[in-house]
Amino acid sequence: MDIFETIVAEAAGISAESSLADVLSGRSDILELTEKSHDAAIRPKQPGGLTHSERAALACRIAKLNNETVLASHYESLIGNGLAAVADTEFDGGADNRLKAILRHTDLVTVDPKEAVSGDITALRSAGINDADIVRLSELIAFVSYQIRVVAGLRLMVEVA
Amino acid sequence: MSEPIKEFTTVIPFWDPRVTPVELEMATDEQLEAMKVTVSDTKIGAYTLALALDPETLQQRTPLFNGIMYGRGGLSRAETELGAVAASVVNRCIYCASVHSNRYNQLTKDETVMDSIFASGDGAGDDANIDPRQKALLNFATKLSRCPSEAVKEDMERLVENGLGMDEVLDLVLSASLFGWANRLMHVLGDPIA
Numbered sequence: 311m312d313i314f315e316t317i318v319a320e321a322a323g324i325s326a327e328s329s330l331a332d333v334l335s336g337r338s339d340i341l342e343l344t345e346k347s348h349d350a351a352i353r354p355k356q357p358g359g360l361t362h363s364e365r366a367a368l369a370c371r372i373a374k375l376n377n378e379t380v381l382a383s384h385y386e387s388l389i390g391n392g393l394a395a396v397a398d399t400e401f402d403g404g405a406d407n408r409l410k411a412i413l414r415h416t417d418l419v420t421v422d423p424k425e426a427v428s429g430d431i432t433a434l435r436s437a438g439i440n441d442a443d444i445v446r447l448s449e450l451i452a453f454v455s456y457q458i459r460v461v462a463g464l465r466l467m468v469e470v471a
Numbered sequence: 472m473s474e475p476i477k478e479f480t481t482v483i484p485f486w487d488p489r490v491t492p493v494e495l496e497m498a499t500d501e502q503l504e505a506m507k508v509t510v511s512d513t514k515i516g517a518y519t520l521a522l523a524l525d526p527e528t529l530q531q532r533t534p535l536f537n538g539i540m541y542g543r544g545g546l547s548r549a550e551t552e553l554g555a556v557a558a559s560v561v562n563r564c565i566y567c568a569s570v571h572s573n574r575y576n577q578l579t580k581d582e583t584v585m586d587s588i589f590a591s592g593d594g595a596g597d598d599a600n601i602d603p604r605q606k607a608l609l610n611f612a613t614k615l616s617r618c619p620s621e622a623v624k625e626d627m628e629r630l631v632e633n634g635l636g637m638d639e640v641l642d643l644v645l646s647a648s649l650f651g652w653a654n655r656l657m658h659v660l661g662d663p664i665a
Contacts, residue, residue, distance in 0.1 A: 347528065448659055456649060
């Protein structure tokens with residue numbers, strides 16, 4: 311894997327010619343695992359109850375909630391037909407109880423995770439989401455939150471390098 | 472069952488899952504591989520068994536976690552733990568904060584830094600009674616952990632002014648970011664119990 315072609319390096323604008331190239335190369339294992347984690351969270355071989363397209367739409371929503379436009383565009387390009395609304399941060403799921411529960415949880419854990427309580431997991435279960443899908447959703451939200459911060463940090467490094 | 476712990480502590484609690492973890496005897500080959508265990512291994516924690524419900528992600532996350540927290544070179548082990556604690560304070564993940572403040576104290580043999588950080592809350596270390604380099608690290612990691620990130624160029628410059636090399640800065644970015652991930656699992660999927 312070329313670490314300068316990974317999503318985080320490209321989103322931060324760091325190339326093999328960048329002054330930070332050596333520093334990034336020193337942690338090439340982490341960049342590779344970050345890319346593999348992206349694939350595991352966004353387009354897993356066994357997606358369970360969260361389709362690839364739905365995952366991309368949720369990731370796009372999470373990026374928007376973080377004002378992260380570059381990653382939002384990346385995820386937007388992976389959204390399939392009919393799911394664009396899921397990435398709209400004003401949309402609350404409407405009459406779809408399952409989607410409504412997923413969007414509420416995604417917004418809460420993305421923006422204000424400290425406010426999450428056990429009732430939030432109960433609410434997902436009540437909306438028909440099984441425990442494996444609750445963990446899948448949690449990993450998706452948590453991974454994208456990580457990825458967004460890595461990119462934000464790398465961009466600031468570029469500014470002072 | 473006792474009530475969940477609400478205040479920061481350096482004493483590591485138990486973690487009580489809110490989802491039903493995988494039963495080790497029932498685990499699939501993929502789940503076992505992701506947990507890096509054999510069926511005879513009985514020490515595997517509830518946290519790993521809960522995350523094994525999504526083995527594909529766990530498979531990548533474990534080596535990523537170990538690489539960031541225990542990788543050679545770059546930021547010292549103790550300062551890497553500081554980044555983890557800063558994120559955990561912002562996200563109020565009592566469990567992660569306890570594990571990593573405990574580890575910090577073991578590494579530095581100095582409990583005053585964590586006491587001061589816990590007492591000052593998530594004010595980016597401004598009120599904490601710690602040295603300027605620690606304050607710069609804490610300030611940056613705290614701001615990066617908010618949503619959206621509030622870290623700006625001046626915070627990064629402050630790291631450099633306090634003697635951090637870019638390799639160390641990268642490790643701090645990775646450690647704080649990693650706990651943006653870990654906190655969103657530990658604090659959301661379970662309770663810290665005394």
